[in-house]
Amino acid sequence: KAGVTQTPRYLIKTRGQQVTLSCSPISGHRSVSWYQQTPGQGLQFLFEYFSETQRNKGNFPGRFSGRQFSNSRSEMNVSTLELGDSALYLCASSLDRGGISAKNIQYFGAGTRLSVL
């Protein structure tokens, strides 16, 4: 079974531009979460989608948004890029939404490394 696929792997943008990152979850997984990882802040939760609806959101400005499609694939968008948005963006999928069961193990993709110049 294929793992979580994120595209592109690397991206270079300039300040003020916008960017869209893509995530294809493991087949059959319905929940997709996004994380930002920087050397200073570590892994920070951005948001989670389930059944095309945002279910949970971290403490990030409105420039960060996302969506999920009917096939569970998800996209994340960052508008008006800032230098501080340079980071590794990770997507994780799980079989189901929140709940204390083994179904909710999250499987991560390799990430998209975004550099903002």
Added chain:
Amino acid sequence: DAKTTQPPSMDCAEGRAANLPCNHSTISGNEYVYWYRQIHSQGPQYIIHGLKNNETNEMASLIITEDRKSSTLILPHATLRDTAVYYCIGRSNSGGYQKVTFGIGTKLQVIP
């Protein structure tokens, strides 16, 4: 979500057991303890999780104290490929939706 505390770094000799501690003194009754690891430039990899009882799988063992305020991840025979950052995470069922909080983790260096 439980706040977790881990030592920032640890060394372990190759072939020896690596014991990685985690303090989660604020964990609530329904929160599982999850462990992930991240090898440089890759996404985090699930290792193991538990609620009350000790758990073992093909990768590791998880020992949770009776009061659930701390746990230890044990890699029984560490290899060089186990060099990674290990995250102990609290997870909660927040209104039916999961929220995961990663700390800074423990950087484990396996030494030949």
